[in-house]
Amino acid sequence: MTAQIIDGKMISAEVNRENAENVALLKSKNITPGLAVILVGDNPASQVYVRAKVKKCEELEITSFHHVLDKDATMDELLALIERLNKDENVHGILVQSPPPPQIDEQKVIESIVPEKDVDCFHAVNVGKMLLGRTDGFFPCTPYGVMILLEKSGIETAGKHVVVIGRSNIVGKPMTALMLQKNPHANATVTCVHSMTKNLPELVRQADIVVAAIGKPEFVTADMIKEGAVVIDVGINRVPDASSPKGYKLVGDVKYDEVAQKASKITPVPGGVGPMTIAVLMQNTIKSCMMQHNLL
């Protein structure tokens, strides 16, 4: 058996069509959603991510406010900029591309963004709302992207055993929280395994759905996968590749070729979870705009 590919490009395009419809609806009321993207420094990978976000805003006719601060920018400068964006009625979402340079206290920065514009769902109040099952905040882009990917692929999670590999604040923990919720598109039995787990392969082998978010290239091998399981690969790792002009290639946390022989459905890297993350970011920005105009 070879697994069916879960096409994140196609499904994110569907989400973005819905996003475009919502933008059009807002424009018909003379409202334009706006997203402020702040990059501190010149990290090349961060530049790539920021460009992708700005480009998607343009495609969807969301106004993007792209701010680049010098790599030596101080906390005060950054906080002053955020303060201004917090008050700007044309800005509905604010994000600071991670990771910032070392002089920047990322937690302080996140907490300085008003929760109503925290479209990344990094602020404690939005994280808390998510765990409590409340829908008046935002859901974090990558794990919620996985939820949508599953739903739009017709993959039931209710009553299924989901094993989340990794416990980061960005993916593993919120993924666990979203899957647990009392909600027809969640309702999963969830196990979260991580670096301290003793019998990891044995536990992952029980999963109907595996979400790999451990940040280790090709960590999940075929022997860890139950025949017919669904495998979602959140990892994006650069590994050296002499045959590539860039000198590296991108691989996920899953050993794709062998796992694809055993899984029933699998996400590729790239083209799986990645595009969903940006689609949810856009969705959150539109949601924020609607909430700020009392349209939700």
Added chain:
Amino acid sequence: MTAQIIDGKMISAEVNRENAENVALLKSKNITPGLAVILVGDNPASQVYVRAKVKKCEELEITSFHHVLDKDATMDELLALIERLNKDENVHGILVQSPPPPQIDEQKVIESIVPEKDVDCFHAVNVGKMLLGRTDGFFPCTPYGVMILLEKSGIETAGKHVVVIGRSNIVGKPMTALMLQKNPHANATVTCVHSMTKNLPELVRQADIVVAAIGKPEFVTADMIKEGAVVIDVGINRVPDASSPKGYKLVGDVKYDEVAQKASKITPVPGGVGPMTIAVLMQNTIKSCMMQHNLL
């Protein structure tokens, strides 16, 4: 084998000795921690809980501000009281005994308490901090009571498989979150099972540590328990008992007599998790007082 009893009365007394030391330390600086307990209506079970909290405050020389509102009290009255307590410098913790009467919107009430005095850890911002692994908020009383119970009983959680039964906002979800954290007294592999779980007994049987918080009397039976597992019973259920003068008895979510033959350690009901909950409430009130005086 008969399980060793995890004595919540004894361990909570130990926590309360630490609490008393911290109160003495504060008093030496002319500071007295204060806890406001609000009861709306005359629910008999709520009255019992409130009395127990007020009594523990007295024992520890924490000032208790006990407010009883009529069962027909309006939201406005309650919010006005909370507003006053939010500003009162002698009040470091505020809680509204659950469940309130139907005219009271509990979520709105919780969100009206300033997070700095939310010693129950019900406010979204404190729930979020907990999931993110931050220690500058509060931990919720019952699940954190379980963490302390395990730690003080010398039961390691790191690398152990903990199965949490139940996914309530009060116990199941925060219990899962606390157990997952990167922290020598957590670091567990966690599975959360609940009403939608298909193969619940099979999953619970894998647990090194079971935390039962499903709210069903004697739900967990011996056949669900691995020989030698640790069993923590969070449930408190009233079941009819003709032989008791009250006409009922309290039982947990665990069928104690048979499970105690298979577990290595087990908490009784009552006298297990219950007393820990109040001890953590006191601990949180003292922590809040210390934070408000910049002593932490």
